Amino acid sequence: MNLITLFVIVPLGAAFLLPILNKIWKGFPDWVGNLVSAFLMGLSIWMIRSANETIVYFVGNWEPVQGIPIGIALVVDGLTVLMLLIINIVAFFVMLYSISYMSHYTDKGKYYTLFLLMLAGLNGVVISGDLFNLFVFLEITAISSYALVAYGVEAEELEASFKYQVLGGTASMLILFGIAIFYHLTGTLNLADASRVLSGNPVTPPLYLVSALFIAGFGLKAALMPFHAWLPDAHPSAPAPISAMLSGVVIKVLGIYALIRIFFNIFGLGTVPFFLNILLVLGTLSMIAGSFLALGQKDFKRLLAYSSISQIGFVAFGFGLGTTLGIIGALFHLVNHAVSKSLLFLNSGAVDYATDNRNLLKMGGLSQKMPVTATTSLIGSLSISGLPPVSGFWSKLVIIVAAVQCEQYILAGVAVLVSIVTLAYYMKLQQLAFYGHLNDIYQKIREVPLAMCISMVVLAVFSFGLGVLLIPSLREIILDPAVKVITDGIQYSKMVLGG
Amino acid sequence: MILYILSILLFVIGLYGVLVKRNLIKIIIGLMIVEYAVNLFFTLIGYRNGGTPPIITKGMGEQIVFVDPLPQALVLTAIVIGLGTTALLVSFAVRIYEKYNTFDVRKIRKLRG
16 A cells, blocks of 8 residues: 555545435535645645656556556656645645635535535546556546536536537547547556656657647647637636636646656657747747736636736746756746635635625725735735745746746746736736726725634745745755756656666 | 447547537437437447447356447446436536527627627
8 A cells, every 4th residue: 555546535435425424414525625635735834855767656556567568657746745745735725715615505415525526537537657557537527627617507617517528528529539649649648657668769650640639739738828718718707716726736647747747758759949939939828818818807717717828837937948047937837826716716705705796896994894805915926926025936037047048038938928917907906906996896894704814814925035945945845856857858767767 | 430430530529519509408419429428429439349348157168358348437437427427418408408508609698708
């Protein structure tokens, strides 16, 4: 029995027990959901100590025969530890926030069941060392998030979820098609073994087809620019905690993480300019389009959703630079964005909870009545728009410096411009929602309940102070192992299989 | 070879259905066609000419060719996942029909911007 299996077993088991427990006592879902996610958060923090090594566990003890893996492998290395930390820490605070927020809705039991199922899928995707297994976990996450997006079953939510399902389903099929050709080429589904098989052979045209299918499939899941159409509908339609999970974690794990793992560690394309240029172009397009589309939005959550497209573009852009500095910047920005965007979605939920309104033009002056929400959302906005000394500034700075080092002066300029536009629409959001004249109908609103405040404040502290991750002694513990996994490229197979 | 090309053609037909059709049910059917095409393709990859089922029985010769059993196991999993997604899609189509009284995507447009 290995600790890493618990990341999947515990939430999955809890998800199946909840519908029964819910029948016994209505209070169970809150307790089970929060205890499970607290446990997972503790476990993921405990995993930090093994970030510098590679732990491999073969499910059912199907050990490799003559060096060829035959069972499903679970792999934990530096990158996995970082992703587990992001997933489980954000999930815990979102879960805490849900206790009060979800009392708006009926049937909390089903909500927590789906949430835990999604959590199991997310953890599964990052610890899986097997391509098909990764696909199965990806589908578990996707199906539960389809259902969660439409949790309110209003007309708009159903419509958004249907759109999400059709595009998400197409993406899954593209990925599965890629996996089929991939299996034909390598004769294995174990990522490390496949990497070893591929590294001996020259790149063949079928591999280009696989790459194209994976870029389209995972690009759709990550909502990179030409594939972004579902995100601005799906993310705002979900209940606020789910929007926080979707924007903060799901698009990064299903899209960016899978893309980076497969292309950098398995295909060894991390040094191929053609592939890096694709990431650069997709990233730049998403950055520009997302930020300009966000400028014109009047809906609180829709603005945040467009901003997510723009920021995920920053992450892809950083990876596309291909240098160590670029990868540090991208990973760091991924962490920062996960925390600040979840925080902002929770803020939008708090405003919605208090005022029952998401239209920015009808708000104003809310900081008088909701000081905690206003302050935390200001910190989140500053972090995402990248003003010093908030953490988002440092990650953007690293990415832009990396771009200049690669002599991509125009793209560095674009990144600066996008940051300014980002600042503009976040200032607009702050101005319209929290400052100015208080609307008369909102004279009687109050600050949201304590549990919601706690999660917002903690996430705000994180998004204010995560800049400390760049301090060398802390960087060595958390960021550097993850960066090392990516820059080592196809050394991954040696780390996993030995030899 | 022709079989592989035909299953890719099936994939493209399904994709055409998803992209072009205006009716929710037809979009779902398009997605199902895509799924079947991928499953078919996957099974074909495991096929060996003159292969027998990969079950070892008594009195078997030495030179037997087995078909690859792994893709079949994977396709079985993929079919189950496909069942889940399709069931969810159809139930959503029903709920959308209750709200909008139509299956036409051009009339289901409350979300804009």
